[in-house]
Amino acid sequence: MILHRNLVFAVVDTLHLIFNEERYADKEISLTLKRDKRWGARDRNFIAETTYEIVRWKRLYTSIAEVKAPFSREELFKVFAVWATLKGIKLPEWPQFENTPTRRIKGKFDTLSKERVYRESIPNWLDELGVKELGEKKWEKEIEAQNQQADVILRVNTLKITVPQLKKALEQEAIYTKTSKKYPSALILEKRANVFQTQAFKKGYFEVQDASSQLVAPFLEIEPGMRIVDTCAGAGGKTLHLAALSENKGQIIALDIYAGKLRELKRRAKRAGAHNVETRHIDSTKVIKKLHNSADRVLIDAPCSGLGVLKRNPDSKWKLTEEFVENIKKTQAEILELYSKILRKDGLLVYATCSVLPSENFLQIEKFLTTEQGKKFKFIKDQSILASETGFDGFYMALLKRVE
Template identity: 70%
Template sequence: MRLHRNLVFAVIDGLHEIFNEEEYADKIVQKLLKRDKRWGARDRSFIAETVYEIVRWKRLYAEIAEVKEPYSRENLWRIFAVWATLRGITLPDWKQIAPTPTRRIKGKFDELSKIRKYRESIPDWLDTLGETELKGKWEKEIAALNKQAPVVLRANTLVGDKKKVRSLLEDELIDTEFIKTYPDALQLTERANVFSTQAFKNGFFEVQDASSQLVAAFLDVKPGQRVVDTCAGAGGKSLHLAALMENKGQIISMDIYGNKLKELKRRARRAKAHNIETRVIESSKDIKKLIGKADRVLIDAPCSGLGVLRRNPDAKWKLQPEFLDTIRQTQKEILSSYSRMVKPGGKLVYATCSVLPSENEKQVKNFLQSEAGEHFSFVSDKKILSHESGFDGFYMALLTKKE
């Protein structure tokens, strides 16, 4: 592979913003890709994939490069040189790239690869936490969470089934394959920009990981019901619920962030989902209005996001132990408050995109033993680990409210 100066400079600029200015990797990559209109698909792919790879393996590469945060531009070039060397890329004779000891880099890589926290490039505290909570499964799980995530689509059955979606994408030279036991899922055989396709613009599909697609179905919704999606965000699961309900009944999509709900409205129009009403949660009054009035309630709770590290590798550097303590308390409060919206005989699903039992099974167990949870019965739960499923790590628990 021949390195192009303008592309590599874009990568270095992006890494500076992500590592030193604590910007989010996805937003920085989006910004970088708009820098030069002359760049083709291969150029954009190089920038995005290189940035994400270096972010993912930051600790390992920095240790090999013998640099520490905050990283100067010289440090970032040294980290880049490690990345390139380990991929067998010949480094150009640029003044920014110091003479690179290729043999030493490979030797140090072999040495550090024997130690999990370096091999999997994670902070010490996270490695300890994972080992404590997942015990014998952490080794395989963190390795799986460091792999690039597949691109999975969900056919929007309000518009067409997965066979229709597959056919439309074939017409646009994008190949997909069905995923067994996931009724509406298609996986891309090669990465491609599906957002530019006519099929996407016409609402035939959403990009949604296979594990995430299980959550709405787990709620067991029926056409004509009143369903509340309490932490709806930009609405991936609300849109799935609308499809499962065949646009019949009412979905109230709530969130504390109004800008996310605006995005949901835009997506709902494209998806032809007409039974979604958005409501911003501004105070406890917004919850009180719905107490005992919902057939189904989905709590897709805020969490550590450890189950989706493959998509957000910078999260492991931003995440702090104190945040985990805070988010567990938030989960407890949300479960206690929002569960009141379920009517007698109705159902509740509590879900997270975390793999930690302390955010999942333990939260549900503590809720059922609390005053708010005494009106509920446990039905079943699903624990999805990335190394077992090949998709994102997720958890979901189904509860019913006693008559």
């Protein structure tokens, strides 16, 4: 591989924003890719994948390069040199790469890789938490799986098209996919591609959604004509899946505390042809109170640590703190208490997270069922999904029935 100056500089510029200014990797990479219209698909892939890879292995690479945050531009080039050397890529004779100690880089890699916090490139506190919650063997496998590159997976919008029809339509745009019996609405890309530029996307034929995430909406046992409330809807990935499962019949109320996310949901719902979706901004407690005892189904896709989706969001390893994880558990308990009141008697509720920590998952449900509000509910079933077992994101979902 020959390294091109403008592409390498683009990677370094993006790393500066992610590492030093704590910007979100996905957003900054997306902005970087818009900088030069002359870049082709190969150039864009190099920038995106190289940046993500260096972010994923930040602790390992910066330790080998012997640099510490905040990183100067010179130090970021050293980190890039570590990445290139370990990939077997010859460094060009640029001033930024003068006197790069290639042999020393490989030697330090071999030494540091013997210790898990460097080998898997994670903070010490996160490693200790993973072992505490999952056990040594399970955590070892899970964090290794979370460091693999995530597949690009589509959820077919069955309001507009069938799975075979979309598969064929994408092939006409030179995008090839495979199906999976376990995920009936999913198409898995055989090779990464910018699917957002396709005519199929513009026509609303699909959304990008991980296979594990696609299991959440069906867990609610939806039937057309129901009143469904998605309490933490965000930009609407699962809301739109609920709309497809309900066949555009009944009513789906999408709630969120962020008005901007709901505006994005409206835009996506219009493209998807989801006509039974109504958004409501939670700007006071009145919004929730008005919905008490009114819904046939309630989805609580709770805010969480995100430790099930590290392969998709590798920068979150460096943004997360122990304090945040503890505080988010309190938020989850409060949300369960408040939003469960929306469900009517005999209705079903799903509590879901994209975390693999038992303390955010079934232990949270066990705790809820002992509360005054929780005693009105009966536990039906749950499902824990690990990346190490499926190859997809880590997720958890519990199904509860209101019996009082």
